[in-house]
């Protein structure tokens with residue numbers, strides 16, 4: 446059995462809420478979807494008639510928004526109205542690592558989630574299905590249920606966990622053909638109805654066998670587990686990259702060799718300057734915190750190593766630039782190709798580039814950055830957020846240019862931090878003529894044609910080769 450859903454509200458118009466709801470609206474034209482957010486600028490950008498101004502860059506997103514916006518997809522700052530009208534409410538707000546108090550630097554900060562729950566409790570005028578879309582610590586649904594069931598309204602709030610597995614840069618493809626959709630809920634009669642109701646929304650386009658129902662705790666913990674396993678794979682291959690550099694083994698050859706074992710599989714074995722993004726570090730740290738809070742110290746230490754290895758990888762890359770620059774980068778210009786945490790996104794959260802730059806700034810380097818999608822102010826904000834160098838120092842040492850050729854003039858080295866496809870197709874001969882000699886390239890993504898660059902005269906330093 447399922448309920449009829451006519452109106453959905455999503456609280457949080459971010460990287461998850463925006464694309465996810467746009468696709469739900471696309472595939473369920475009979476449902477009105479309201480995305481609400483307290484960030485006025487963000488909502489204004491989502492409503493901009495110029496689709497190039499959407500707050501998020503994702504291939505295919507603007508087409509979906511163009512098709513649905515104003516039809517059955519709406520963006521608004523009126524959170525209360527959104528909650529009031531909805532039969533089903535997705536909570537898709539940010540859950541960053543705590544920067545204060547107990548669990549600082551590890552636990553997820555759940556204040557935004559709690560605020561949403563309290564707001565729903567105080568505004569709702571009828572029963573609602575409340576869906577956790579944000580990534581949350583296992584057993585958060587218990588706290589939500591507590592807040593909602595203690596409201597004076599007396600209405601029934603059914604809580605579901607429906608974590609999101611999309612990756613940035615491929616969000617629309619991932620949403621259109623997901624490996625699976627996970628829905629956790631209570632095994633009561635009303636819980637089952639709620640799960641079936643949400644399943645039916647996805648089944649508008651996702652094959653039924655890919656919509657998986659579990660209990661709510663399994664669903665919450667599956668999300669953290671998936672991200673931990675993915676991050677662990679990268680740290681594992683990155684650990685091998687360090688060993689490769691000592692032994693003349695080639696990490697890409699190793700990835701290929703082990704990836705052909707069907708038990709291991711070929712995906713997510715690309716060695717890099719280190720993983721970034723808003724979630725891997727946050728979610729693994731959260732897992733470490735949860736394990737510790739249950740007294741499972743060995744479990745906590747095991748996962749903590751994934752983060753330590755990632756920090757080591759970023760540091761190793763920066764140290765190599767320094768070492769190969771005759772042990773000093775003071776006053777030297779290092780050109781960065783890429784700042785985003787991966788290609789095809791303008792998101793820079795936890796990007797490895799930030800930490801590599803910070804380490805080079807410790808050594809008094811000058812950095813000139815080109816990224817096809819990241820703005821100047823974003824770069825400065827990322828570096829200033831670390832609070833390691835003054836804003837004046839950062840702005841005097843770091844420049845952002847809107848053309849790769851403007852980055853490389855008189856550069857002592859080029860460092861590739863993001864795997865943007867366009868980097869492969871540049872006129873490297875022209876670049877060679879502009880950089881200082883010896884011409885050093887540090888390819889933090891192993892994307893460039895080393896042989897060709899060597900022929901042009903470059904020294905190419907790879908990860909794990």
Ligand SMILES: NC(=O)C1=CN([C@@H]2O[C@H](COP(=O)(O)OP(=O)(O)OC[C@H]3O[C@@H](n4cnc5c(N)ncnc54)[C@H](O)[C@@H]3O)[C@@H](O)[C@H]2O)C=CC1
Pocket residue numbers: 456457458459460461462481482483484487524537538539540557560561578579580581609610611612613723724
């Ligand atoms: N970014 C990603 O690729 C993925 C993120 N996730 C998870 O999804 C959640 C959201 O992540 P993002 O979309 O990246 O975050 P985001 O920071 O891009 O968006 C969150 C939005 O929520 C809004 N917000 C916060 N409190 C609010 C409130 N009380 N009322 C109304 N709006 C409020 C913020 O203004 C912001 O625009 C996080 O838990 C994250 O771990 C899960 C899968 C993928």
Ligand SMILES: O=C(O)[C@H]1O[C@H](OP(=O)(O)OP(=O)(O)OC[C@H]2O[C@@H](n3ccc(=O)[nH]c3=O)[C@H](O)[C@@H]2O)[C@H](O)[C@@H](O)[C@@H]1O
Pocket residue numbers: 580609610611612613614672675679712713714715716717718719720721722723724725786787788
């Ligand atoms: O919870 C989340 O936020 C999401 O986190 C990741 O998605 P995302 O961070 O957007 O992007 P990924 O493609 O996973 O890349 C993360 C980082 O790992 C790096 N990476 C990825 C793959 C690889 O083989 N090697 C590697 O270094 C990327 O360059 C990037 O810096 C997961 O892939 C999603 O399933 C999940 O929903």
